[in-house]
Amino acid sequence: MAEVLVQVENLSRFYQNHRAINQLSFSLKAGEVLGFLGPNGAGKSTTMQVISGNLAPSEGEVSIAGHDILESPREAKQHLGYLPEQPPVYRDAGVDEYLRYCARLHRIARGQVNASVDRVKQQCGLEEVGRRLIGNLSKGYQQRVGIAQAIVHDPQVVILDEPTVGLDPIQIREIRTLIRNLGSQHSVILSTHILSEVQATCDRVQIIRAGELIYSASTESLNQGHESSVKLALRNNVPLEALSAVAGVDHVEALDAGHFRVFLAPDTNTDALVAAAAQQQWGLYELIPEQQSLEDLFIELTHNEEVNAG
Amino acid sequence: MIWIIARREIGAMFCSPLAWILLAVIQVILGFLFLTNLDNYFLLQPQLMQFENTPGVTDIVITPLMHIAAIILLMVMPLLTMRSLAEEKRNRTLSLLVSAPLSMSEIVLGKFLGLMLFVFILLTMLMLMPLSLYLGTSLDSGKLLSIYLGMLLLLATFSAIGLYLSSLTDNQTIAAISTFGVLFMLWIIDWLGGSVSNGHSVLSYLSLLQHHHSMLEGVFNSSDIAYYLLLIVGFLVLTIRQLDRERLL
Numbered sequence: 001m002a003e004v005l006v007q008v009e010n011l012s013r014f015y016q017n018h019r020a021i022n023q024l025s026f027s028l029k030a031g032e033v034l035g036f037l038g039p040n041g042a043g044k045s046t047t048m049q050v051i052s053g054n055l056a057p058s059e060g061e062v063s064i065a066g067h068d069i070l071e072s073p074r075e076a077k078q079h080l081g082y083l084p085e086q087p088p089v090y091r092d093a094g095v096d097e098y099l100r101y102c103a104r105l106h107r108i109a110r111g112q113v114n115a116s117v118d119r120v121k122q123q124c125g126l127e128e129v130g131r132r133l134i135g136n137l138s139k140g141y142q143q144r145v146g147i148a149q150a151i152v153h154d155p156q157v158v159i160l161d162e163p164t165v166g167l168d169p170i171q172i173r174e175i176r177t178l179i180r181n182l183g184s185q186h187s188v189i190l191s192t193h194i195l196s197e198v199q200a201t202c203d204r205v206q207i208i209r210a211g212e213l214i215y216s217a218s219t220e221s222l223n224q225g226h227e228s229s230v231k232l233a234l235r236n237n238v239p240l241e242a243l244s245a246v247a248g249v250d251h252v253e254a255l256d257a258g259h260f261r262v263f264l265a266p267d268t269n270t271d272a273l274v275a276a277a278a279q280q281q282w283g284l285y286e287l288i289p290e291q292q293s294l295e296d297l298f299i300e301l302t303h304n305e306e307v308n309a310g
Numbered sequence: 311m312i313w314i315i316a317r318r319e320i321g322a323m324f325c326s327p328l329a330w331i332l333l334a335v336i337q338v339i340l341g342f343l344f345l346t347n348l349d350n351y352f353l354l355q356p357q358l359m360q361f362e363n364t365p366g367v368t369d370i371v372i373t374p375l376m377h378i379a380a381i382i383l384l385m386v387m388p389l390l391t392m393r394s395l396a397e398e399k400r401n402r403t404l405s406l407l408v409s410a411p412l413s414m415s416e417i418v419l420g421k422f423l424g425l426m427l428f429v430f431i432l433l434t435m436l437m438l439m440p441l442s443l444y445l446g447t448s449l450d451s452g453k454l455l456s457i458y459l460g461m462l463l464l465l466a467t468f469s470a471i472g473l474y475l476s477s478l479t480d481n482q483t484i485a486a487i488s489t490f491g492v493l494f495m496l497w498i499i500d501w502l503g504g505s506v507s508n509g510h511s512v513l514s515y516l517s518l519l520q521h522h523h524s525m526l527e528g529v530f531n532s533s534d535i536a537y538y539l540l541l542i543v544g545f546l547v548l549t550i551r552q553l554d555r556e557r558l559l
């Protein structure tokens with residue numbers, strides 16, 4: 001069993017009387033990428049700020065690599081790299097100069113600074129802009145400098161708050177690859193409201209709403225197992241009853257001409273359906289298993305909560 | 311750690327034209343005043359020769375020069391201190407320092423040391439003017455040292471107050487104006503002394519001006535030093551507390 005690097009217990013955070021996080025508990029193991037999902041204002045950024053020590057928790061405990069963030073902040077922060085929503089870059093500094101400064105701030109020995117800076121520049125694709133001023137770089141490059149800053153000291157835990165906001169699709173892909181690569185050596189917490197990003201990069205998903213954890217699962221289990229319905233496209237005209245009559249079919253929904261959604265009974269597969277289609281010459285040309293996508297889940301969960309709250 | 315932050319601070323100051331322009335403007339104004347003071351001295355010199363125990367060139371040229379320098383710096387220092395924390399807050403770069411393995415005191419002391427390095431450069435450039443008189447005459451070097459120390463302590467106090475007010479806001483202009491206001495109040499607070507008979511001693515003790523005066527006259531009084539150190543330490547502690555408090559809000 002892998003070492004637990006981030007442990008959050010019963011974390012609450014108030015802004016005056018407003019409760020931004022409510023009794024949040026979770027943990028993160030080494031080598032895991034955790035995706036934090038939630039609608040706007042759900043408390044994602046606040047949680048990240050608390051874990052990174054930028055905000056003090058109102059209640060509860062946060063420990064990083066076994067060090068409590070309040071009791072021994074220095075040791076805890078030594079193992080932590082943090083990219084806030086807005087990359088904390090000095091616009092008037094050069095990329096090299098800035099990264100060297102960050103390396104020194106994280107107590108990297110003078111002799112190893114250049115090696116570390118070269119390593120992160122290579123990781124983040126910053127080799128060609130080393131001498132340019134950060135303020136003159138595009139948003140995407142600034143974001144990369146921000147990520148480079150978070151990993152320059154090779155921390156065990158990396159926290160990235162919405163790392164792909166404002167990037168173009170190609171840059172988003174590059175950053176996702178970078179995050180995946182990070183996940184092989186570091187533990188990563190990633191917040192986002194882009195659902196496909198979580199499915200593309202994370203091992204585990206947590207959805208929070210109004211400061212409460214409402215869902216937590218591995219993305220793998222999310223992608224499997226929900227084969228409860230299939231979408232059929234048939235060339236020939238087939239009555240609904242013929243479909244419902246097939247063994248293992250629970251009920252059928254007609255979509256439009258020649259398209260059906262077939263709900264299967266639990267613990268059955270599509271074999272009988274395909275056999276029937278071949279025998280009775282339905283002209284089957286499309287069969288799509290419908291997975292419960294993260295998006296459906298997300299909307300379902302957050303919407304339900306809204307209804308309840310309303 | 312403190313040193314790394316201080317070096318970045320001084321580097322950033324000299325990256326922007328602000329530091330250079332401030333240095334140039336101060337140097338030109340004070341250079342001009344230095345020369346007029348020197349001219350006055352040449353006019354007075356024949357008369358002074360007739361008396362025993364007359365004030366020397368240090369008293370006639372340098373002390374008044376430093377008086378004016380202090381007043382000019384009172385207006386200039388807020389411009390230097392305003393950016394130190396307010397800019398970091400506005401650009402959200404403070405979280406870089408906060409999430410690094412540093413204590414708040416290290417951050418604040420680093421910022422303060424950075425300001426002090428600038429003050430040191432500024433003051434050394436100013437002192438070159440009086441020192442150039444060594445070429446032609448002899449100076450009261452004890453008094454010169456006292457003046458230098460007095461100015462250093464005064465500017466350190468300005469910096470500490472400016473740093474605190476910069477930590478209260480994310481708007482540089484507000485930081486500069488409020489720093490100027492506080493410094494100016496501390497400067498003139500003993501003017502009230504005339505009308506309030508009882509409070510006079512307290513008010514004049516609070517005034518930066520009184521303590522600065524005696525050091526410029528060459529009186530090295532430990533209570534003056536204590537006054538400055540108290541203000542510096544006090545405002546630095548307030549700054550650290552302010553930054554800590556922001557994490558709780």
